[in-house]
Amino acid sequence: QQxxxxxxxxxxxxKGGISIINCAxxxxxFDYFPWYQQFPGKGPALLIAIRPDVSEKKEGRFTISFNKSxxxxxxxxxxxxxxxxxxxxxxxxxSGTYKYIFGTGTRLKxxx
Amino acid sequence: xxxxxxxxTHLIKTRGQQVTLRxxxxxxxxxxxxxxxxxxxxxxxxxxxxxxEENGRGNFPPRFSGLQFPNYSSxxxxxxxxxxxxxxxxxxxxxxxxxxTDTQYFGPGTRLTVL
Numbered sequence: 001q002q003x004x005x006x007x008x009x010x011x012x013x014x015k016g017g018i019s020i021i022n023c024a025x026x027x028x029x030f031d032y033f034p035w036y037q038q039f040p041g042k043g044p045a046l047l048i049a050i051r052p053d054v055s056e057k058k059e060g061r062f063t064i065s066f067n068k069s070x071x072x073x074x075x076x077x078x079x080x081x082x083x084x085x086x087x088x089x090x091x092x093x094x095s096g097t098y099k100y101i102f103g104t105g106t107r108l109k110x111x112x
Numbered sequence: 113x114x115x116x117x118x119x120x121t122h123l124i125k126t127r128g129q130q131v132t133l134r135x136x137x138x139x140x141x142x143x144x145x146x147x148x149x150x151x152x153x154x155x156x157x158x159x160x161x162x163x164x165e166e167n168g169r170g171n172f173p174p175r176f177s178g179l180q181f182p183n184y185s186s187x188x189x190x191x192x193x194x195x196x197x198x199x200x201x202x203x204x205x206x207x208x209x210x211x212x213t214d215t216q217y218f219g220p221g222t223r224l225t226v227l
Contacts, residue, residue: 006154034215043116043202043218044155089154098143098168098208100216102154 004092006103013110019077021106023090028071030092030101035064035075038087038105047088048075080110116205116219124225125193133188133222135203143208144186145216146178149200161186162210190224198226 006023013019023033032051036044050057050064050073057064063076077084090103117136125131137144143162147155157170161180175191184205190197200223204216 036218041220041223043118043220046215046217049215091154098145098160098162098206099157099170100145102156104154105152 004090004101004103006090006106008106009104010107011109013080013108015080015082015110015112017080017110019075019080019084019108019110021075021088021090021108022072023074023092023103024070024072025092025101026071029095031095032093033064033066033073034091034093034100035062036089036091036102038089044089077108080108082110082112085109116203116217118201118203118219118222120222121220122223122225124227126227127193127195129193129226130189130191131193131224133190133201133203133224135186135188135205135219137184137186137203137205138217141205141207141217142184143206143210144180144184145204145206146186146188147202147204147218148172148197149202149221151199155202158188162208167210193226195226198224200224 004025034049035047037047038044048059048062061078066073087105091100119134145160146158149155158172159169164180177189179187200221202221203219206216
């Protein structure tokens with residue numbers, strides 16, 4: 001079964017620092033890569049997403065970097081804030097399908 | 113534009129019982145997917161409904177079943193509950209054509225506890 005491997009499992013960052021979360025996938029049959037943010041007791045909320053024909057996408061303090069040849073993509077959170085403390089999931093959609101595979105999540109804590 | 117809503121918020125059942133969870137999709141969306149999220153894990157795809165029919169299923173047994181209604185709302189039914197069914201059940205709605213869907217938007221989830 002296709003997998004998406006996410007790291008690190010947990011991350012502690014000082015306020016104002018950069019948070020970096022990485023994901024790697026096997027096979028190449030994915031065509032859409034969203035990142036979700038989830039607060040305790042809530043459902044995942046779409047944060048930012050990228051397609052494989054683009055190497056980078058930036059929205060505010062959030063940036064996705066995509067390396068197609070390495071089959072890796074990462075989320076960068078600039079100027080991290082305590083309000084960013086949440087669990088982050090990467091995901092990948094099978095090409096031409098509706099099936100999303102999720103990573104195992106990264107619990108981010110930003111210290112004030 | 114209304115978001116995805118789910119009910120109930122929390123539910124406690126005993127092993128062997130049956131449960132029904134409900135989801136109202138976001139306005140303009142015609143596709144509903146259900147996910148199971150165990151504690152500390154990412155969401156696992158259960159199945160997807162499009163035009164009131166199941167059009168894809170993950171690695172879940174037949175005791176997990178669902179329905180989609182003409183207004184695109186959906187139900188997830190689980191029979192013969194097992195302890196391992198304890199999880200957060202997430203509904204995600206999107207717009208699609210049965211083969212591919214656009215971005216999924218998740219509801220807040222239903223926390224199911226099986227004793």
